[in-house]
Amino acid sequence: MNDNYLKKLDRVTAILTQLQSKPIVRAQDLAEKFDVSVRTIYRDVKTLENAGIPIVGEAGSGYSLMEGYKLPPVMFTKEEVLSFITAEKLMQKFLHQSLGNHYQTAMEKVRSVLKHSDKNLIQNIEKQIDVYNYHPKPEDNIRNIIPIILESIAEKKQLIMEYKTVDSKISTRTIEAVGVFFEFNYWYIMAFCTLRNDFRQFRVDRILQIFKTQNPFLQEYGQINDYRKSSNGNKTKVRLLVEKKIINHLANSKKYYGLIEEIDRGNEVELIFETEWINDGFPRWLITFADYATILEPEILKTKLSDIVNRISNKHQ
The missing domain is CATH 1.10.10.10 (Winged helix-like DNA-binding domain superfamily/Winged helix DNA-binding domain)
Structure with missing residues (x-):
């Protein structure tokens, strides 16, 4: 052969x-x-x-x-079985709790069609794999919340939700969900908000109530990443000069805060951002490595950073 x-x-x-x-x-x-x-x-x-x-x-x-045609269960290779075990460990740590039971049931079905030798392989190896997650999962107010959101996307039906903002204000929103994503240990919905007439992202654990309506979407949507790249407000250009020895520690977060360009400056790297969070989010992130960075622009960022440092200093004197 x-x-x-x-x-x-x-x-x-x-x-x-x-x-x-x-x-x-x-x-x-x-x-x-x-x-x-x-x-x-x-x-x-x-x-x-x-x-x-x-x-x-x-x-x-x-x-x-052909519809109705059934095939015998798919047989998995040993490498595929090992990948299932690793994926299951990841899912146990990072899967949203509203999907947890469904995933567990699905994995039980996968295990049921494995060969006897592969079942023994799982039993012998699964306790030798672990994923450490130092952040506790946020608790949700609603059971099966992500399945509700995903159903609304599939059926193109509007959602009505009661939402609590970061400053504890509660409002009722009608949204058309584009997708869900996981970032910095939280699940989010990317959606068109009819109240704001614009795209917004909402943290899933801040949703107090939600239900799917029979009202169809008012427009068609593309892929979720098309909207995550778009701006919800005015952006401010920021230029930082950062020591190279800590650049690798910023690998994930710098893109989240709007990195658009990196320029090699010898022992330092110039980072150029366009950010919507100049008033609070960006300076609070910058403070975590401010002793290794120089602010080139804007001046307002220097003021914001100084204000935060002074408040911290006064509070702990």
């Missing part, structure tokens, strides 16, 4: 898995995934059809399995 035959066998099996997991699969997408020509994919699909797999569709429009 030569290598080309084995590669084709692996590829055809993987295509069958794709057909089982998606409503429709395009030949072009499969060709890119497996780094082969579209014509090769056509031949692979023909191989599946000759093996008795009822595939609906044709070249150019996409393929799917």
Whole structure:
């Protein structure tokens, strides 16, 4: 059995898995995934059809399995089983609690189709993997909150929620959710707020009540990252000169605070930001490494930073 035959066998099996997991699969997408020509994919699909797999569709429009057709459970490789164990450990630490029970049930179904030897592998290795998370999970006021949000996105229905802001003000909002994302140990909704007539992000643990309406979205939306890059207000340009020895410690947070450019300045790096949080968020972040940084502009940032330092000093004298 030569290598080309084995590669084709692996590829055809993987295509069958794709057909089982998606409503429709395009030949072009499969060709890119497996780094082969579209014509090769056509031949692979023909191989599946000759093996008795009822595939609906044709070249150019996409393929799917005939509705109602059932295949035996998928068999997993040892490497895939090990990846499941690692992913499960991550999910236990970072998965939102409203999804936890659903994920656990799904994993039980995955375990149920494993070979006996793979079940033994899990039992032997799962206690040897751990993920340390030093931040406690925030508690939610509502059961199944993320599934409610995701259902509204899938069905394109508006949500009405009661929301508490960072300064404890409570308001009722009608929103059209674009997506959810996890950042700095919190889950957020990115949504179009009909009250503000603009896009906003809301922390999930600050939602006091939420329910899905039957009102359809007023407009179509793109991907969530299209809106996370957009501004909700006026941005201020900030230039910092930071010692190189701490740059690696800012790897994740500097992008969050609006980094747009880095310039090498010998022993230092000039960081250029566009930030909406010049009044509070940015100076409070800057204070964590201010002894290694010089503010080049704006002057208002120097004032904000000095005010915070003075308040801290006066409070602890």
